[in-house]
Amino acid sequence: MHVPFCARACDFCNFYQERPDRTGIQDYLAAMEREFALYPPARPFETVFWGGGTPGLLKAEDLRRLGRIIQNADTRHLREWTVEMAPGSVREDKLESLREMGVTRVSMGVQSFDDGLLERLGRPHTRRQVDQAIDLIRKLEFPNWNLDLMFALPGQTLTQWEADIRAAMEREPPHLSTYCLTFEEDTTLWVRLQKGQVHKRSEVEEAAFYERAWDLLASGGYGQYEVSNFARPGYSCIHNLNTWRMHEWLGYGPSASSQLGQRRWTNAHDLEAWATGVATARPARVDEVALTPNLLAQDCVVFGLRMNEGIDLCHLQKRYPDADWPALDTLLAQLVEEALIEVTEARWTLTRSGRLLADAIGSAVIGAMDADALAPAS
Numbered sequence: 001m002h003v004p005f006c007a008r009a010c011d012f013c014n015f016y017q018e019r020p021d022r023t024g025i026q027d028y029l030a031a032m033e034r035e036f037a038l039y040p041p042a043r044p045f046e047t048v049f050w051g052g053g054t055p056g057l058l059k060a061e062d063l064r065r066l067g068r069i070i071q072n073a074d075t076r077h078l079r080e081w082t083v084e085m086a087p088g089s090v091r092e093d094k095l096e097s098l099r100e101m102g103v104t105r106v107s108m109g110v111q112s113f114d115d116g117l118l119e120r121l122g123r124p125h126t127r128r129q130v131d132q133a134i135d136l137i138r139k140l141e142f143p144n145w146n147l148d149l150m151f152a153l154p155g156q157t158l159t160q161w162e163a164d165i166r167a168a169m170e171r172e173p174p175h176l177s178t179y180c181l182t183f184e185e186d187t188t189l190w191v192r193l194q195k196g197q198v199h200k201r202s203e204v205e206e207a208a209f210y211e212r213a214w215d216l217l218a219s220g221g222y223g224q225y226e227v228s229n230f231a232r233p234g235y236s237c238i239h240n241l242n243t244w245r246m247h248e249w250l251g252y253g254p255s256a257s258s259q260l261g262q263r264r265w266t267n268a269h270d271l272e273a274w275a276t277g278v279a280t281a282r283p284a285r286v287d288e289v290a291l292t293p294n295l296l297a298q299d300c301v302v303f304g305l306r307m308n309e310g311i312d313l314c315h316l317q318k319r320y321p322d323a324d325w326p327a328l329d330t331l332l333a334q335l336v337e338e339a340l341i342e343v344t345e346a347r348w349t350l351t352r353s354g355r356l357l358a359d360a361i362g363s364a365v366i367g368a369m370d371a372d373a374l375a376p377a378s
């Protein structure tokens, strides 16, 4: 479920978001109730993920209203319910409400513990607020919680990055995500890049940041289960694993994406257009594609290789017998030859060097299997 409100836009972010106002939030909540009633899940779901935007920006009473949508559904198989929060908007009454309604996991966009770097990212919080928020999350005893960190930031040294990772580990979150900064078009940082005020790191520099994180987190007992994701045993994000394994999911709210049956789509990146579509039962969707076996197989390989569990090719070939597997064979053989992929007991996984090139390998897989993969939905 996508909650599209943020207090302000962070300098690096190009996610769809709006400034909140009381009427806008009430209209949004009413439209969410209607959208869920119009298109309810066809079977009991295992995970719920509230992302954004900043879901945690909503008041406790609004969180409870949104929560009732889930509570009134068939939750008998629900195993994980995540809510994303920004450190500056964490309050005890909100966390109490979330805990009471059954939320099991809080994910917090910390990005850095260094106030100077936070300011340079346009993040509206401080290290002190992060610690206050963590204290509350602990107090309310959420079964799982995550901190997001970012690296390769303008002006950030490897020593500063190491300090951030150590600071995060000292707080003992069960889950940690680490993301390399990307310069997304039309963000404040991107404009500064165009003006030459900040510089993009070289691949070699980025690799050093990645590897420093991998070594430190491993020494702290965090198992890597995806290029950017680490957890104590048993605390991986079930929702994300489901997505990366290309199962099904349903998105509600503006900008939310869904994959169901033979189709994949995204709701309009526009609160008003989405709400009008919901009100008239004519959903405003963009990027709707028909899911061919080749597209699903390709995504299973791309996202599967990013995970440390890798892919079981025999299993995938049985799942999608009509995909263009011969086209992939040559590429995989070449990647094994270059020591970027290794094969152990029928599982194909990226080596450490391969993991550093995960994006490029993903593009190569898409190039190899492309064919008619992105046929628009008719």
Ligand code: SF4
Pocket: 005, 006, 007, 008, 009, 010, 013, 014, 015, 017, 052, 053, 054, 086, 109
């Ligand atoms: S990073 Fe998160 S809080 Fe910042 S603008 Fe993007 S969605 Fe909003």
